Amino acid sequence: MDDSYGSITAGLLIGLDVQVEDLEDIELEDYSRYYEQYVSDTKESIDTIKRIWKDHPTTCEKQMEDVAKMLLSEVQGEISENISSWRQEDHVEFIDHYRNVIGLYLIPLLKDIDKDFSNCLAEKFYEKWVEEFPSGAFEMLSYEQIADEGRNPFTCYITESIYKVLNRNDDYDCYELSAFRQFRDDYLLGQPEGRELVRKYYETSPKITSKIDALPNAEQVYCQIWEDYLSLCLEEIEESEYEECKRRCIRMHRNILELVEGA
Structure with missing residues (x-):
């Protein structure tokens, strides 16, 4: 993969300091505002992903596999770096915070980039996320499904x-x-x-x-x-x-x- 693609993961993560509460604890109006800010913060990374699809359509799936691996590696790094400050009994709740961010912002963004290929990246990242953090599973929804239909990716189990x-x-x-x-x-x-x-x-x-x-x-x-x-x-x-x-x-x-x- 081109070295410049490595900036994709950093760009997607840099905007994840947004509201991380469960959808039940956040007004949809506020969620829409936070999401739009995340879209703005990640524009450079999204443009790079679109360029991958345009320049390498026949090998895009392999490229998205690499991006998904890099992205999960970065998320794991952030979790490892920050989880030590949490009490052992709160580690599950800490993972839930990342699950909320990924389910409310990252996955909807990846699904909405370009309908022709973005689901490929979203699904590959989600597959790797759940493989690493099985208890962090959720329903992959688009922004429209959450904001317009009021669906919750964290439907109670x-x-x-x-x-x-x-x-x-x-x-x-x-x-x-x-x-x-x-x-x-x-x-x-x-x-x-x-x-x-x-x-x-x-x-x-x-x-x-x-x-x-x-x-x-x-x-x-x-x-x-x-x-x-x-x-x-x-x-x-x-x-x-x-x-x-x-x-x-x-x-x-x-x-x-x-x-x-x-x-």
Whole structure:
């Protein structure tokens, strides 16, 4: 790759000191303003990406692969540099900050550069991001889908949805959700197949919850998931029966997918 392409990643990252709150905590009007500022800050990098496509259309996919690798490497560097100042128990929340920035600004920008090729770069970067940070998965949306349609790339996942239905504390730090996150980080991600399991869960969960929410008996479905799977999995976590919990989670995910696909 031309050395000048290395400036692309620096340019895309330089504008990421924008508002990083979850979409639920930011007004769409403010989001649009922050996004437009990000577009302005990254103009030079975007122009370079467009030049790659124009000058090398037949090898653009390989070029985008290289850009995606470089971009992830830069993000990893920033995370490594800054995460040391956070308490160990806050590391997951720190990764979520980067997930929010990437999902609200970087991915929408990459998807909107040029419809002919920008999805290629967005998808390649997202694939590498999730491979490195499985718990940082989200739904890839364009700016129009977020700003005009009000869609949220961080649609709440199965456990959070269940807790809302059960009228329990759905705070980020509540006991049950913290226990599930600890199981994910301390056990599941350390297993040979664990990263792939977590990646699939986070990639499919937004679609699963959307389909369940559209069912006339959505509350009943969520309650059944809690009774049949998650409440038992929580007991297994408390008893350090992690392998049993993992198998139960796999069955839960498979059965829920079959349920919503047949709906």
